[in-house]
Amino acid sequence: MLKINDLHVHYGGIHAVKGVSLSIPRGSVVTLIGANGAGKSSIIRSIAGLVKGAKGEVLLTRHEGDQPVQLLGQPAENMVRSGIALSPEGRRILPHLSVAENLQLGAWCREDKDGIAKDIEMVYDLFPRLRERSWQKGGTLSGGEQQMLAVGRALMSQPDLVMLDEPSLGLAPILVREIFDIIRHINEQGKTVLLVEQNAFAALSIADYAYILEVGSVVLEGPGKDMLKNPKVREAYLGG
């Protein structure tokens, strides 16, 4: 569904992404693993149209048999219209808007009021804590609750591809398990998932395919289960 060919990102003098190529098949969970500063967020943000200097190809095929569409160079506000949604690093909840308003904003491009109301309920079913807090301001939620809201908000545009940048960051262990269950659930609903994670073990366990990044380049790739067994991966990312 998404193919990235030879993606480069420069920030001033820093060459943060050095010719990365990825393939994200329809219906799969693909994960990017790498140390801090490896370029994971830069890749995801390039797909979203948030990086000005990104070069290369990001080709989207929305429906089987369609002509692929180049996403690079398109403004960020087009992303959700292309069926892609992002739960960004750092959550980026709008602090002065309520939980419900944050979710409504996620559905900006939709006009079907009933469908939106139904999807808000769907998000509340996924994250019952958000239902209790639907009138609370986003800025007063706990970090974990904000993370749930960021994931829920990404689902509100009915995306085909959901990109999650470190959704387990700052969550208590029990919530980490919960969020990975939910990612799996989202995937079972037919959505393609691109997952960036520090929690390599959990990410590799649910990923169909994984790319290991080091300072801007893919150094290793393969099915998630194989990566879990790979000695190099075990040493570098799974603590031996």
Added chain:
Amino acid sequence: MTLELFLQHFFNALTLGSLYGLIAIGYTMVYGILRLINFAHGDILMLGAYFVFYGTTLFCLPWPIAVVVAIIGSAVLGVLMDKIAYRPLRDAPRISALISAIAVSFFLESLAVVVFTGLPRPVHQPEWLVSIITIGGARLMPLTLLVPGVTAILVAGLLYIVYHTKPGLAMQAISKDIETTRMLGVPVDKIIALTFAIGSALAAASGIMWALRYPQIHPYMGVFPGFKAFIAAVFGGIGSIQGAVIGGLLLGFIEIMTVAFFPDLSGYRDAFAFILLVVVLLVKPTGLFGEKLKEKI
């Protein structure tokens, strides 16, 4: 001071304060969204007044139609101003847009001098607006009641748009995090254009009422009301619409009442506003309603 006299001062203050508040809204909305002080805002007020003047004299439009045309024309000008002078600088350092705003202001004033000449022009006040009526012993012009009334309606409409409509939700979102709002699919540039349109329409409305209250127009008539309204916006907490309205009202009352109670100080009237600005910046830079929300990391 007699009660009647006090009432007259009260309504004068309410009128002036409403006008400050209405102008201040334009500053505060644009600042809230772009962190830009739109120095040319006061000049839109001036143009709005001129549009009505020429609409009624040159094109012989009936009053209400001239007002509507002037407000729409000013809204369009506001949008153009953003598109030409500010949008290309969206990613530039903030100081660039600020300098551009100052340039736009000078440009509009100079253009007005060239097109309209620098001569002050008298404005015809409709009889029914200025014929004195007596309410509870206080001698008032209907105008001094009309201005706060119109202001209240406009502010109510604006608050409805901002807090109860979809574009309003987008405005609130943009004011906190433009990139995230864009990422969620909001056409940010269109919403910003809408903000300029609304702010400019309100400026034109206040310019028209200003010209009725102080019936003379000239190319620099927007400068001082603009400064005062900006101070009102800072006083109320720049970025907050409620703050702009309350800041405007308070400034109007401070100006009128100090002069009313201490006639000796009337020569310093304009200085009060600037003293207030300095005090606010020293004591509470975020103003009365300025918010500081801590972000969770």
